[in-house]
Amino acid sequence: MDRLATGPETQDASGLLSPRMRGIRTSQIGLVADRGRDDPDVVKLWIGEGDLPTPPFIVEAAHRAMLAGHTRYATSLGLPRLREALGAYHARHWGVDIPPDRFAVTAGGMNAVMQAAQALLEPGDEIVIPSPAWPNMGEAVRITGGVPVPVPYRVDTQGRFSLPLADIEAALTERTRVIVVNSPSNPTGWIMPQDEMVALRDLVRARGLWILSDEVYAHFTYDRPIAPSFLQICTEHDRLIVTNTFSKNWAMTGWRAGWLIYPKGLARTFEKLGQYNTTSIPTFVQHAAVAALDEGDGFIRTMVERCAEARAILIEGLSQLPGASIAPPEGAFYLMARLVEEEASLALALRLLDQAKVGVAPGTAFGPEGEGFVRLCYAISPGLAREAVRRITGLLGR
Missing domain, CATH: 3.90.1150.10 (Aspartate Aminotransferase, domain 1)
Structure with missing residues (x-):
């Protein structure tokens, strides 16, 4: 058999x-x-x-790290050098100052989303997701006991997608805990205008909700240098988690490296989530990720x-x-x-x-x-x- x-x-x-x-x-x-x-x-x-x-300079960085013996466990939040490089990367592209203790290195963007869901959701909590949406987002919510609430994009006769803030607000209930924004969007290509981002930020502040911002495709824009980030309009105390990955920008899909950014004061929480999800991602992969950030623009x-x-x-x-x-x-x-x-x-x-x-x-x-x-x-x-x-x-x- x-x-x-x-x-x-x-x-x-x-x-x-x-x-x-x-x-x-x-x-x-x-x-x-x-x-x-x-x-x-x-x-x-x-x-x-x-x-x-994957570009040779990234592969070579991983090879050098392996030969140098960087093959043992690392801290579950990620190597300090990598989190410093992530801070420099965000300062360079979005003009924001994110200290190393607000980053957690994850096993790809998928694990970043999963850790965010684990941190924020209790069984029965609702999470608003513009749809059509990356299917993994909704399934991560279901695995953790949450309830995905799709909010359809509007589509005009030319096939253009839009998402009025009023449609998001209409989907909120007493069970709502999180609002997801994926901008630029997979699969629609929609980018949330910055004035609507500010309005959404003000809405979640008033309602005591969270924003989960998936900003994986920020560099892939065709009428502007880069997509705006919620990090540019939120403080370190806002209820915001940003997820990202090394997969798309640097052709590293198989390396399984990503990160998330959380509010000030939650490092211990995400240190424990990293420990119990993966312990850490491979140490030599983290050295390769530093090279991607520092040399990969x-x-x-x-x-x-x-x-x-x-x-x-x-x-x-x-x-x-x-x-x-x-x-x-x-x-x-x-x-x-x-x-x-x-x-x-x-x-x-x-x-x-x-x-x-x-x-x-x-x-x-x-x-x-x-x-x-x-x-x-x-x-x-x-x-x-x-x-x-x-x-x-x-x-x-x-």
Whole structure:
């Protein structure tokens, strides 16, 4: 017998788990990706990952650290040198002064989100999440016993996304504990205007709520140098947690390194959360992360320039499809597009995979509000973007 998952007793094993664990949803991105993951002919645009390798200067920093013996446990908050480098990085790009004792190094952005949920939520607490949304956010909330409350983005006839603050406020109840902001947004590309950030800050201050700001894609903007951060308008005492990752800016998805920023006075709490989640991330990876922060601004610019070119190619090419509705995203590196009329997102994603050999994420992977859309990751070479356009238009333009 070469498969473990056979027989009714294995199929029913989930009944032994807690109801909370039984409720974890299967990712539709994974469903599509598993169908074509091993096919070398597929243009893979389903995962939020660029096609460049990690820069050599980062790899070499990790290698030097390993050879120097930096292979033992580190403090759960992260190496002091890394937290100092994070402070310098934020001062350089956003003009804010964040001391090292407000940073915690995490096992990627996902672990940063999980630790934030663990810190803030009691079972039954509600967390408002603009939707369509990165699916991992809602599942982290469910795993910790919270209740995700989706607030749909508004979409105009040109496919542009917006999110009036009044819509967020209307979703608040006596059970609301946290409001999530992902700006620039995965998957919509929406960027929250700074005046609306100030209004949201004032709202949560008045209501005694928290903001969980996922600022992973801040550098990936196309009409401004960088996206604004809540750190620029909040004090060290505001109820704000910011999550981020090394994955996107420096092509380090497999390194599993991220960070979060918390209010003053919570270092001990996040030290314990880090200890009981991962103990620490690998020490040599932290040395590589220092190199990324200190030497990697040029690589970020290269990444953004490539994304801007691939973005333009996809928008120009796919907009020619009859019935397509595609608006240029303000930020991040995803195109959330309506390519055809009246075809379910999952069915379209599977058809593109099977017949055009292009892998995209169905819009419903990001919540029911994503129905009718597919998401394409354009952190790719211009040549690959042109090939994706050729294949998709060849199938859907008939």
